[in-house]
Each structure stands twice: as C-alpha cells, then as structure tokens.
Amino acid sequence: MKLPRIFIYRLPQDDPRKNTAIKLARFGLAQLVSSARNLPRGSVLLDPTAKSPLTPSDRDTAVHRGLSLIDCSWKRVTETHNRFARDYFIRRRLPLLIAVNPTHYGKPYILSTIEAVAAALYIMGFRDEAIKTLRLYKWGLNFINVNLNYLERYAIGDLSPERELLGIDDVDYGLSQLMKALTGNE
Numbered sequence: 001m002k003l004p005r006i007f008i009y010r011l012p013q014d015d016p017r018k019n020t021a022i023k024l025a026r027f028g029l030a031q032l033v034s035s036a037r038n039l040p041r042g043s044v045l046l047d048p049t050a051k052s053p054l055t056p057s058d059r060d061t062a063v064h065r066g067l068s069l070i071d072c073s074w075k076r077v078t079e080t081h082n083r084f085a086r087d088y089f090i091r092r093r094l095p096l097l098i099a100v101n102p103t104h105y106g107k108p109y110i111l112s113t114i115e116a117v118a119a120a121l122y123i124m125g126f127r128d129e130a131i132k133t134l135r136l137y138k139w140g141l142n143f144i145n146v147n148l149n150y151l152e153r154y155a156i157g158d159l160s161p162e163r164e165l166l167g168i169d170d171v172d173y174g175l176s177q178l179m180k181a182l183t184g185n186e
C-alpha cells in the first residue's frame with residue numbers, strides 16, 4: 001500500500017533547532033509548505049481542536065490526498081487552527097495518547113509534530129513507517145512503548161481507551177478541559 005505524503009505548514013513560533021517538523025523535512029519524511037493554502041485540498045488535517053478522531057477508515061483519504069499538519073505554538077493552537085484549518089480539509093484530532101518528548105513528557109494529548117505524525121501512521125496501519133519516523137529522536141521509540149496498548153486498539157477502530165484514560169464518558173468535554181489546562185487556551 002502506498003504511503004501517505006505528509007505536508008506541514010510551520011509557523012515560526014518556536015526554536016527551529018528544537019522543532020520536530022523541521023527535522024522530519026530535513027530527513028525527507030515530510031514536506032514543509034510556505035502557507036496553509038499550499039496544504040493539499042481534501043487532505044486529512046491533524047487538528048487538535050477537531051471533534052472527530054482519526055480512525056483507520058481515514059487511511060484511503062490520507063493515501064490519495066495526503067496528511068497535513070500545522071506546526072505552531074501550543075499556546076496559539078486554537079486561534080491558529082480556527083484561522084487556517086478550513087472546510088476543505090478532513091479535520092481529525094488524534095485519539096488520546098501520552099507525549100514522551102522532552103518538552104511535554106508525560107502529558108496527555110499535546111503531542112509534538114513528529115509524535116502526531118507517527119501516531120497517525122500507526123493508527124492507519126503503517127506501523128513500520130511510524131517506527132522509522134520516531135527513530136529520528138533518541139526518545140522517539142519510547143512513544144510506542146508507552147502508548148502501545150492504546151495504539152493497537154485505536155488501529156482497529158476501538159476508541160474505548162480514551163474514556164478509560166480520561167475517567168469520564170464525555171470525551172469531548174474531557175479533551176477541551178485538558179487542552180485548556182495544558183496550553184493555557186480559553
């Protein structure tokens with residue numbers, strides 16, 4: 001099966017030496033584009049503010065139209081996605097997973113760009129490619145170790161770990177509270 005092409009629009013809101021999107025592009029695993037308009041129409045956009053979770057059924061769209069991301073500061077994630085994540089994208093949040101990158105280690109949901117890309121690939125059935133992607137950082141494979149049970153269930157379309165991790169049935173409410181608490185966004 002063909003792999004999805006990965007496109008990232010990066011706003012310069014962090015230290016480029018630490019930015020994981022730049023590293024993905026440097027190793028040829030993603031393409032940086034110069035504006036949100038250059039992200040492919042009809043592609044699956046990983047948008048943490050979206051209501052619908054990414055599931056294995058998004059795989060065909062990602063393969064044919066691409067997988068897009070907007071890399072920005074977590075403090076500006078809501079305003080940025082409100083501004084740039086237009087209707088012509090298939091907007092998807094990731095199901096709940098735990099970050100292991102050094103900036104947000106142990107925090108749920110607020111992943112780095114490389115963790116988000118790897119998670120999406122894993123859930124859509126591209127496990128080897130997800131592992132290859134994470135090998136770019138020495139902490140990368142720990143993302144799989146920590147999240148393996150959840151990833152395996154999400155990869156068969158089972159979203160029940162979200163309710164278990166949040167400890168409540170209302171996942172939308174739980175995620176919006178998490179985002180507010182972890183990013184300072186109202």
Ligand SMILES: C[S@@+](CC[C@H](N)C(=O)[O-])C[C@H]1O[C@@H](n2cnc3c(N)ncnc32)[C@H](O)[C@@H]1O
Pocket residue numbers: 014018019020021046047048049068069070071072073074077092093094095109110111112113114116
């Ligand atoms: C907010 S940026 C921060 C990037 C960070 N500066 C870095 O160097 O990796 C992370 C991006 O990864 C994707 N992402 C992370 N967590 C996500 C989630 N839970 N659901 C959907 N997309 C997510 C989104 O595209 C998000 O904008």
